[in-house]
Amino acid sequence: MDSADAVVIGAGVIGTSIAFRLAQQGREVIVVEQVGPGSGASGSCDKAIFLQSKRPGIHMELALASRRMYDSLGAELDADIELKGDGGMVVIESAEQLEFMKGFIGQQQSAGISVELLDAAQTRERQPCISHHVLGASHSPDDAEVNPLALNAAFYRAALRLGARFQTHTEVIAIDSQHGRITGLTTTRGQIAAPVVINAAGPQARHVGALAGVEVPVEPRRGTILISEALPHLVHGNVLCAQYIAAKHLASVNPENAPPFGIGLSLGQTDSGNLLIGGSRQFTGFDKPQGVEVMRAIAKHAVRLVPSLRDTQIIRSMTGFRPSTGDGLPIISTVPELTGYVVAAGHEGDGIALAPITGSLVAELLEAGQPRSAFLPALSIDRFSDTAVS
DSSP: OEEOSEEEEOOSHHHHHHHHHHHHTTOOEEEEOSSOTTOSGGGSSOOEEOSTTSOTTHHHHHHHHHHHHHHHHHHHHTSOOOOBOOOEEEEEOSHHHHHHHHHHHHHHHHTTOOOEEEEHHHHHHHOTTSOTTOOEEEEETTOEEOOHHHHHHHHHHHHHHTTOEEEOSOOEEEEEEETTEEEEEEETTEEEEOSOEEEOOGGGHHHHHHHTTOOOOOEEEEEEEEEEEEOSSOOOSEEEEHHHHHHHHTTTTOGGGSOGGGOOOEEEEOTTSEEEEEOOOBOBTBOOOOOHHHHHHHHHHHHHHSGGGGGOOEEEEEEEEEEEOSSSOOEEEEOTTSBTEEEEEOBGGGHHHHHHHHHHHHHHHHSTTSOOOTTGGGGOGGGGTTTOOO
């Protein structure tokens, strides 16, 4: 039987961030991953660290704190994570969207985000590729971007250097406990004895929770991104559209007004010149295959906002599942009914933005006698107590 101080389930950016921080504390850590690092949501997402898309309050404060950590993260991990602070824009197409965004921008400014409303001419001055029918855009220099694959690899390698061990292509088949305390887990490779198990399984967090008899209210939300051929520099920073913001925040409030397939533009460009063109947001369970109509709808919406994309060759697409809790916040929490069981999942589209702070918050949870972050009460699994089971 193998043993460790803590076992992390999942080797995406959340699981590897946690492994790195726990190894920094001097803990012996084993990470169990069903496929390989970055094979799930972390490998099928865009590169945006968008602040101005967050709701004021805990959502915004959490994202701001994590964004500040990014400034020194590359040096800390001794890796190039391709962090760029080129800002971001949310383009506005209609008078209705303009009114919504004026209110939204006001809230963002009150929350401390540096964001301004640009008119049509200013929008195209900053982003010449934008269509002439666009009325304006919000712009924030605080938005940034990072290469999610490089980030995942950097956390993974830094954790390895500190002694963390990784068991890839390994499935967890049981989580072991006695008298309400974690004793370890059983995998397809055998048993691991440990007093702490951390569920960082992303969209699979509910299944992993069930292995311990814990209800983890996380649902998979399917999203698709189109990837173009390599192009000369076209996009400055990251571009979203107001329809994306509405799809993210208002679909549950006004489902009849939600765009088909939850589509809204997200557009960025990699260092190699490929465009990442998104995206869709759908609850379909784990049904990954989808009709060409979704990709066609993404492309049609993108071309309306960036006409030059009409002649761009799409070389592939990627579809992944974002782990959603329904309230826009992740769960980063111990579980009252099972000592030693920790949940760090439910980040949905903010996994990249919140990866740095998630590892630190889990490390705080496990450090006895230390002050706790003010964020942790709002991220507790207890907020879903009506659905929790023991």
